Each structure stands twice: as structure tokens, then as C-alpha cells.
Amino acid sequence: MELRYSAGRVISPEVHKIGILAVGSHLENHGAALPIDTDSKIASYLAFEASIRTGAKFLGILYGATEYEYVKHGIHLTPQALVEKELIPTLRKAKNNLNLEAAVLVNGHGGNVPIQDYLDDVRGKLNLEIIFNNRIVEIEGPHAGTGELSMGVVLGMADESCLAEHCNFEEYPEVGMVGLDQARQANEGIERGACEVQEQGIDVNRELGESLLETAILDIGKDVKSLLK
Numbered sequence: 539m540e541l542r543y544s545a546g547r548v549i550s551p552e553v554h555k556i557g558i559l560a561v562g563s564h565l566e567n568h569g570a571a572l573p574i575d576t577d578s579k580i581a582s583y584l585a586f587e588a589s590i591r592t593g594a595k596f597l598g599i600l601y602g603a604t605e606y607e608y609v610k611h612g613i614h615l616t617p618q619a620l621v622e623k624e625l626i627p628t629l630r631k632a633k634n635n636l637n638l639e640a641a642v643l644v645n646g647h648g649g650n651v652p653i654q655d656y657l658d659d660v661r662g663k664l665n666l667e668i669i670f671n672n673r674i675v676e677i678e679g680p681h682a683g684t685g686e687l688s689m690g691v692v693l694g695m696a697d698e699s700c701l702a703e704h705c706n707f708e709e710y711p712e713v714g715m716v717g718l719d720q721a722r723q724a725n726e727g728i729e730r731g732a733c734e735v736q737e738q739g740i741d742v743n744r745e746l747g748e749s750l751l752e753t754a755i756l757d758i759g760k761d762v763k764s765l766l767k
Contacts, residue, residue, distance in 0.1 A: 548593025549763065555639040556594040556765050557632050558758065560585035561625075563603035563647040566612025568682040569713040570700040572690045574612070576682070577603070579695055581646025584674060584751065588644070588758035597632050597641070600624045605649030608724040611681075611712040617652040621660065625653065629664055640667035640765040644758055648675045669761045674754040680714040680731035684740050688747030698742055705740055713740070 543551035562578030573579070582599050589596035602624045605614040615623070632638055645651070654670050661668050679685035687704070690696030704713060711717020714735025715728050722729045 546593065550593070550766055552766055553593040553762065554595065555637065556592075556762055557597040557629075557636065557638045557641040558585045558589045558594050558762070559597040559628065559632070559641055559643050560599035561603070561643050561645045561647070561650050561653075562599060563605070563612060563614065563649065564601065565603075565614070566605070566647075567710070567712045568686070569704040569710040570706075571687060571696050571698065571704040572682055573695055576686065576690060576695065577647035579693065580674060580686075580689055580751075581644050583693060584646065584754050584758060585642075585644040587751075587755050588642075588762065591755065592759055592762045594642070594762050595632075595636055595638065597628070600628060603647050603650055604652060605647075606652070606721070606725070608720045609649060609715070609728075610718060610720065611715075614649060617656065620650075621653055621656040625656075626660055626663060629660070629666060629668075633664060633666055638666065640669075642669045642671055642758060642761045642765070644674075644754075645670060645672045646674055648681070651675070667765060669765065671754075671758050671761050673757040674750065677753060678750055680735050682710075682713045682740075683731070683735050684738075684743060685746060685750055687740060688743045689750055690747075691742050692744055692747035692751065696742075701740070701742065707736075 560581035562581035564575040568576045707716040
């Protein structure tokens with residue numbers, strides 16, 4: 539059967555050779571107002587929406603995630619284990635079944651950034667072009683802070699009634715990583731974010747949440763288009 543690759547709303551018939559895979563974290567605390575799989579849900583939303591707008595193949599999400607050793611707020615794999623046990627098998631299966639030539643990894647969890655060090659090896663093993671899109675992590679601000687909480691409200695997964703409890707840093711030390719002393723000492727960026735949360739607090743800003751999501755979706759779309767060239 540000859541497939542109609544030009545059918546539907548796609549930016550190009552060639553876009554079907556590109557897959558979009560979400561990479562998040564399912565098992566880490568996000569305070570009282572956000573669920574433990576917040577990063578995965580945000581990454582999945584961004585990846586799916588970008589696939590709808592471009593026509594690229596939506597590949598779902600990795601089940602595992604990794605994290606820096608000094609951040610203690612969840613259950614994670616080592617970077618190498620995530621790459622070898624999850625990323626490579628997932629991309630290999632997608633490539634073989636969907637005839638893919640390239641993939642965009644949509645990352646929604648800052649702790650996954652180290653897997654970029656392994657991507658050249660992954661590209662070589664799979665003969666697959668790969669772009670690591672980290673835009674939402676770069677712009678969302680502190681962990682479980684105003685940016686992430688606002689996106690959670692927009693997506694319908696945040697409980698706004700728990701906002702006061704959410705900001706109890708003794709009970710929820712992972713919020714802004716305010717109470718994660720080891721992480722604050724090890725990483726200047728985490729320290730800055732924790733200070734910001736302590737000084738400015740956390741609130742809900744739907745306009746901000748919508749803007750963050752839209753900015754990330756557009757950036758993923760640019761990556762897809764770059765793979766068509």
C-alpha cells in the first residue's frame with residue numbers, strides 16, 4: 539500500500555521521518571500543589587502539541603529519568619543506565635517501526651541534561667539524527683516554583699488550594715530546592731533559584747504559564763524544521 543504522506547496538516551511530507559520523544563521524570567517530589575510526575579506531564583504535553591502542529595511522529599515518553607547525585611528529591615537512574623536501558627532501545631524500536639531518520643528529545647527535567655554527553659554515541663549506534671530540546675527547563679525557573687506551578691495550573695494538574703502548604707519549605711524542601719542544602723552548595727544556579735523563591739515567594743500566573751508552554755512548543759517546532767533541511 540502506498541501511504542499518503544502529504545495528507546493532513548503537516549509542514550512537509552518529509553516530516554514523517556522525524557519523531558518527537560518526551561523525556562521527563564515520573565518519580566520526584568514537587569511540593570503540595572503539583573504531582574510527582576509533573577516534569578513528565580509537561581514534557582509529554584509539549585512533545586504531543588509540537589507533533590500535532592508539525593506532523594512529526596509522537597513517540598511517547600521515556601519511563602526513566604536521571605538526576606545529579608547531589609539532588610535528593612526523587613527516584614532516578616544513572617545517566618548511563620537511562621541511555622542504555624531506556625533511550626537507545628526506545629529510539630531503536632521507533633526507528634525500525636516508523637522508518638525514522640531523526641528525533642527531537644523534548645526534555646522537561648533538569649536532571650536529564652547530562653544525557654547530552656552520551657548522544658554522539660547514541661547517534662552513531664542508531665544512525666539517527668538527534669536534537670536535545672531543553673527549552674522549557676531553561677525558562678521555567680526554580681523547581682516547583684512560580685513557572686512550573688503556573689504551567690501546572692494551565693494544564694489542569696495543579697491544586698491551587700494547596701498553595702500556602704506548598705510554600706512550607708520545611709515540609710516540602712524540594713520546592714525551589716530551598717531545603718536541599720547539598721544541592722544548593724553544589725550548584726550556583728540552584729542556589730540562585732532557592733534564594734529567589736525565598737525572597738519572592740511563589741504564586742500562580744496563568745499568563746506566564748501559557749507563555750512558557752507556547753515558547754517551548756515553538757522552539758521544538760524550529761528543531762523539527764531544522765531537521766528537514
